[in-house]
Amino acid sequence: MSSILFYILALVALLGAAGVILAKSPMGSVISLLGTFFALAVIYLLAGFQFLAAAQILVYAGAILVLFLFVIMLLNLGAMGSRFELSFAPLQGGRARFAGAIAVALALVGLIAAQRTTLAATSAPAADAQAIDGLEGLALELFGRYSLPFQAVSVLLLATMVAVIVLAKRQRAGEHGEQPR
Amino acid sequence: MGAFLEDLPLWVQWVAKVAIIFGGLVGTAALMSLAERKVSAWMQFRHGPNRVGPFGLLQPLADGIKFIFKEELIPAGANKFLFRLAPALAAIPSMMTIAVIPIGTIKVGEKEIPFSIAQLDLGIMYMLALGGLSVYGAILGGWASNSKYSLLGGLRASAQMISYELTLILSILVIVALSGSLDLNAIVTAQRENGLWNVFTPFGALAFVLFTIASFAETNRHPFDFAECEPELVGGFHTEYSAMRFALFFLGEYCAMTVMACLNTTLFFGGPSVPLWPEAPWFLGILAFLLKAGFFLFLFIWVRWTLPRFRFDQLMRLGWKVALPIALANLLVVGAWVAFTTPKSS
Numbered sequence: 001m002s003s004i005l006f007y008i009l010a011l012v013a014l015l016g017a018a019g020v021i022l023a024k025s026p027m028g029s030v031i032s033l034l035g036t037f038f039a040l041a042v043i044y045l046l047a048g049f050q051f052l053a054a055a056q057i058l059v060y061a062g063a064i065l066v067l068f069l070f071v072i073m074l075l076n077l078g079a080m081g082s083r084f085e086l087s088f089a090p091l092q093g094g095r096a097r098f099a100g101a102i103a104v105a106l107a108l109v110g111l112i113a114a115q116r117t118t119l120a121a122t123s124a125p126a127a128d129a130q131a132i133d134g135l136e137g138l139a140l141e142l143f144g145r146y147s148l149p150f151q152a153v154s155v156l157l158l159a160t161m162v163a164v165i166v167l168a169k170r171q172r173a174g175e176h177g178e179q180p181r
Numbered sequence: 182m183g184a185f186l187e188d189l190p191l192w193v194q195w196v197a198k199v200a201i202i203f204g205g206l207v208g209t210a211a212l213m214s215l216a217e218r219k220v221s222a223w224m225q226f227r228h229g230p231n232r233v234g235p236f237g238l239l240q241p242l243a244d245g246i247k248f249i250f251k252e253e254l255i256p257a258g259a260n261k262f263l264f265r266l267a268p269a270l271a272a273i274p275s276m277m278t279i280a281v282i283p284i285g286t287i288k289v290g291e292k293e294i295p296f297s298i299a300q301l302d303l304g305i306m307y308m309l310a311l312g313g314l315s316v317y318g319a320i321l322g323g324w325a326s327n328s329k330y331s332l333l334g335g336l337r338a339s340a341q342m343i344s345y346e347l348t349l350i351l352s353i354l355v356i357v358a359l360s361g362s363l364d365l366n367a368i369v370t371a372q373r374e375n376g377l378w379n380v381f382t383p384f385g386a387l388a389f390v391l392f393t394i395a396s397f398a399e400t401n402r403h404p405f406d407f408a409e410c411e412p413e414l415v416g417g418f419h420t421e422y423s424a425m426r427f428a429l430f431f432l433g434e435y436c437a438m439t440v441m442a443c444l445n446t447t448l449f450f451g452g453p454s455v456p457l458w459p460e461a462p463w464f465l466g467i468l469a470f471l472l473k474a475g476f477f478l479f480l481f482i483w484v485r486w487t488l489p490r491f492r493f494d495q496l497m498r499l500g501w502k503v504a505l506p507i508a509l510a511n512l513l514v515v516g517a518w519v520a521f522t523t524p525k526s527s
Contacts, residue, residue, distance in 0.1 A: 027324065031263070034317075054306035062313025063343075069320050070339055073332065135303070135363065 002046050009046070013039035024085040026072045030065060037061045051135060199298055206279045210435035211241035213478060220482045244428075251424035256327055259421070263325035268426040271318020272433035274311040275440055281307055282443045283366045285453035285467035295366070296467060304365040305357060308444065309350060312399070315437060316342040318430065319401075323418035334417030337493065338401060344500040345398035345405075348391055351508035355388040355515050356448045369452035373459065380449040384515045389449045391508050393480075396441040398500065400434060403485035405496055442477035446470060 012035060019032025037060045044053040090096060142150050215230065215237065222229030230237035255264055280298040287294045301307050316339050323335015356379055357363055360371040372378050379385035398405040419430045446452060450473050453466035461469075491499070 027260075027263075050301070050303050051306065054303055054310045057310035058306065058313055062310060062316075062346075066313075066316055066320065066339060066343060069317075069324075070336070070343075073320070073324055073336055073339075 006043060006046055009039045009043050012036075013043070019086075021090055022086045022088065024087040027069075028085070030068050030072065033068075034061060034065055037065070051138065194294065195298075198296070202279060202284070202296075202298055203276070206276060206436055206439055207432070209439045209478075210432050211245070213435045213438065213482075214244065214431065215240050216478070217482050217485075220479070221486045224483075224486045248425050248428040253424045253426065254421070256421045258327040260325040260327070263321050264421075265426070267318050267322030267325060268422065268429035268433070269318075270321060271315060272429045272436065274314040274318075275433050275437035278308045278311050278440045279436075279443065281365055282440070282447060283369055283452055284443075284470050286463050287467075288463045293463075297366075300364070300366055302362075302364050305353060305363045308440075309353070312437075312440075313346060315433065318433060319418045322422065322430070326418070326421035328421050330420045331418050334420065338418055341398055341401070341405060341496060341500075344497060345395040345504070348500065348504040348508045349395035349399055351505070351512050352388040352392040352395065353448065355384055355508075355512055358512070358515050358519050359385065361519075365447050365452075369447060369454065372451045373454050376459070378449060378451040378454075384511055384518070385449060387507070387511050389445075391504055391511070392445065392448070394499075394504060396445065397481070397484065398496070400437045400441055400481075402434075402438065402481055404488045404490050406485075406490065438481050439474070439478065442474045442481070443470075445477050446473040 016032045016034075016036030016039065020029045020036070023029045023032055037056060041053045041056040041061075044050075044056060091100070218240075219229040219237070221227075230240045233239040233243045255261060281301050281304040282297055283300070284296045287296050299307075319338035319342070320335045323331040323333075323338065326332070356368060359379065359382070360368045362368060362371070368379075380389045397403075419427055422430060453470040455461035455465050455469045458465075
């Protein structure tokens with residue numbers, strides 16, 4: 001039962017991921033991405049990671065994608081028309097083929113690595129799941145062992161925020177005919 | 182009777198609970214559309230609908246039949262798929278969030294059955310995750326309609342919901358920190374064991390005020406109903422919708438209000454606990470929960486027909502420059518207080 005569900009969800013996730021690249025309008029890409037996020041969240045649930053699933057929906061579907069939608073609507077990037085259309089233009093051209101080959105090679109390396117580690121670790125998956133998914137265990141790991149990387153990530157986010165503000169301000173100054181400093 | 186109920190298989194219990202709670206939610210939403218008109222009539226010294234059934238009680242039914250038989254229009258140039266999807270996206274998440282609200286316990290003989298569809302350890306995460314999705318209905322409906330009023334309504338709705346979601350989450354986190362759990366049942370239990378509802382603690386009271394303000398904005402209710410304010414945007418993001426699809430938006434809004442009222446009751450007013458009588462029988466607990474939630478539903482209507490609407494920039498200033506900093510400071514102080522007062526476990 002759960003393996004059938006997994007294959008259906010995996011198919012939905014993959015189709016959504018393809019849709020992100022192939023959809024003609026940005027709006028279509030966002031909707032496809034939403035489908036992928038949901039399929040991933042349900043796969044997490046199937047594997048027993050409740051917290052990860054809830055966080056996936058809350059952060060990605062509930063916050064980040066809404067911001068994407070917001071930007072697309074504000075900038076009015078290309079009208080969508082009355083139905084979804086696919087465009088295979090992003091897949092053509094030598095550069096795209098080169099990038100695709102590299103991506104497939106990397107994915108293969110990742111898959112082989114995943115296979116090796118999961119084969120080695122099948123003896124104690126339940127305990128690992130508890131350690132990652134139990135809220136207390138997660139908090140202890142995050143604020144204990146990985147405290148420094150965790151805080152470093154927040155600095156990275158702050159830097160991104162500052163950069164965005166600076167870029168946005170420069171553009172606005174240019175619009176009013178002032179010299180950007 | 183008691184023995185018969187005890188012997189029923191578990192799935193009968195589940196189906197019955199889902200049917201009762203879900204039906205109750207949709208029924209409440211339908212009755213709210215009547216209550217809105219009745220209360221507004223009462224406040225403005227009018228009669229309100231009183232022709233269909235006794236006291237007009239069958240009015241929601243008549244409205245429902247009307248919505249079903251009306252003609253459905255899809256504007257030219259609209260994206261048909263998204264246009265059809267949006268009302269469902271608006272209604273379904275807010276209906277699903279009722280599942281984790283603990284309405285009380287039912288005692289059958291010796292057994293205690295929790296009267297809620299699901300008892301999740303991550304109940305609040307579940308609510309927030311699904312609640313965050315309700316913005317999609319407004320934003321996609323507004324975009325797919327191919328109309329500038331709808332688009333502006335959708336943009337306003339999404340901006341408003343994103344802004345106030347932060348305050349909402351931060352004020353809920355205060356209660357999470359005080360009770361030490363994301364489980365709504367544990368939050369109710371903590372309030373019962375303390376003998377004090379969260380609203381009567383200093384941090385809880387501040388969080389309650391912020392939560393209530395944010396819940397008004399999250400459900401697009403007066404005085405923050407910019408997504409659909411008639412004088413500026415015709416009907417906002419659902420301008421182009423008619424018949425049952427419009428009714429679904431409506432239903433979603435009223436379901437979201439009902440869930441917010443239930444959540445307010447659970448987080449700040451002890452859920453199903455009866456004031457000053459901890460050993461009250463179980464049915465009084467459920468009655469207490471319904472009365473408390475009913476008061477907050479009344480508050481939604483009361484405010485709508487009493488206060489004037491904000492201006493959009495005022496709404497944003499209130500959200501980002503007043504409510505959010507207060508909520509952050511509140512959470513910081515609560516965090517410090519909890520950290521210094523709880524004894525070290527290890």
